[in-house]
Amino acid sequence: xxxxxxxxxxxxxxxxxxxxxxxxxxxxxxxxxxxxxxxxxxxxxxxxxxxxxxxxxxxxxxxxxxxxxxxxxxxxxxxxxxxxxxxxxxxxxxxxxxxxxxxxxxxxxxxxxx
Amino acid sequence: xxxxxxxxxxxxxxxxxxxxxxxxxxxxxxxxxxxxxxxxxxxxxxxxxxxxxxxxxxxxxxxxxxxxxxxxxxxxxxxxxxxxxxxxxxxxxxxxxxxxxxxxxxxxxxxxxxxx
Numbered sequence: 001x002x003x004x005x006x007x008x009x010x011x012x013x014x015x016x017x018x019x020x021x022x023x024x025x026x027x028x029x030x031x032x033x034x035x036x037x038x039x040x041x042x043x044x045x046x047x048x049x050x051x052x053x054x055x056x057x058x059x060x061x062x063x064x065x066x067x068x069x070x071x072x073x074x075x076x077x078x079x080x081x082x083x084x085x086x087x088x089x090x091x092x093x094x095x096x097x098x099x100x101x102x103x104x105x106x107x108x109x110x111x112x113x114x
Numbered sequence: 115x116x117x118x119x120x121x122x123x124x125x126x127x128x129x130x131x132x133x134x135x136x137x138x139x140x141x142x143x144x145x146x147x148x149x150x151x152x153x154x155x156x157x158x159x160x161x162x163x164x165x166x167x168x169x170x171x172x173x174x175x176x177x178x179x180x181x182x183x184x185x186x187x188x189x190x191x192x193x194x195x196x197x198x199x200x201x202x203x204x205x206x207x208x209x210x211x212x213x214x215x216x217x218x219x220x221x222x223x224x225x226x227x228x229x230x
Contacts, residue, residue, distance in 0.1 A: 102160040
């Protein structure tokens with residue numbers, strides 16, 4: 001257990017539905033990251049926050065995806081109008097202070113879109 | 115970012131050293147070498163990183179060649195719990211505000227199986 005938690009751990013939804021995932025980072029970490037991982041591939045970066053500011057977004061983050069970190073603590077990732085191609089593991093990670101090399105990953109949320 | 119090449123799979127006997135190679139021949143001077151691993155059904159776990167010098171911590175040793183075009187991660191006494199996918203990543207800090215952030219770009223990694 002790294003101290004990063006994610007909820008839910010598993011989500012099954014029908015195509016076209018909206019889903020929201022939550023990530024609680026390690027409390028003193030001011031940086032939070034979202035990744036997506038499909039079967040047989042390494043994680044792919046989606047976006048990251050420093051405190052409540054979203055500082056970087058990948059091209060993978062289409063307009064159906066939105067992430068927030070309203071108070072600089074927990075974060076949510078919402079996917080609107082889900083598609084079967086959104087089926088993946090969604091990972092959250094956090095790190096401390098600027099320039100930190102080490103990220104602590106949560107266990108992930110596995111999304112299945114039917 | 116520099117591209118890395120790793121063997122897709124390796125195996126190792128329990129108790130022996132596991133030596134995982136990584137080629138990063140296009141690495142630039144300001145790029146760090148990172149290693150993460152991912153045990154089945156878990157999130158990735160940071161192992162070690164280095165720039166030029168060899169590094170050692172409680173988990174592993176990182177040997178970087180003098181020309182920095184390749185590196186080797188060494189698990190000195192592999193156990194069954196070291197069975198995982200190991201990712202070699204090279205990365206500069208992404209610059210936003212001051213300090214930047216090191217965001218790893220993962221490839222497919224090396225699947226290491228440690229057998230009894």
